Amino acid sequence: MNNPPAPGFTLAETLVVLLIMSAMAAMVLPGISPLLGGEDFRTAAGRLSEAFARARLDAVIDGARRRVVLDLDEGRFWVDHVPRTASGVDAPDSPDTPDAQDASQSDPSLPDPVKRALPDDLRLVEVSVFGGDPVTTGRVSVRVLPLGLSEPCTLVLADKSETERRLDVPATGAPSWRDATGDATVERAAP
Secondary structure, three states, X not given: OOXXXXXXXXXXXXXXXXXHHHHHHHHHHHHHHHHHOOHHHHHHHHHHHHHHXXXXXXXXXXXXOEEEEEEXXXXXXXXXXXXEOOOOOEOOOOOOXXXXXXXXXXXXXXXXXXXXXXXXXXXXXXEEEOOOOOEOOOEEEEEEOOOOOEXXXXXXXXXXXXXXXXXXXXXXXXXXXXXXXXXXXXXXXXX
């Protein structure tokens, strides 16, 4: 008796199709990743958004000013108290005082801030606070008032391929991404 062949595919045919589909996916996925914004940009946006939300919440709860410190040279950021002078008022903005040290260094009663890093493939290349001139090196502080309002700012991040994305942080609400395409090119020193 001759049995007719069973309908369906053999194991060999299925493996060949899977191999072809895997090869096609390996060729297509690297080209799609930049269009999706990249995992590193999404991770950075989440971490930075979390820092601003934390600073706003702490400022409201404690009724005291906070700041988000962005270190462009080290690719780190943290939430800190606004340093105070000996008379108890907020320290003025100057290159020597607020950004040069953590508030805990001038006031030992304050805890050390927890410093977080950007993903390894990203670097913070520019920060503009409240429409001011862009800063490309050193530390920048974005102040947060006790009402939970922060200074609006724009952060520019770049990956290893020099693709830039901007994170716009409004005075209230969640930050939003936008591509840096179409913006004027800014000459920057290599890190």
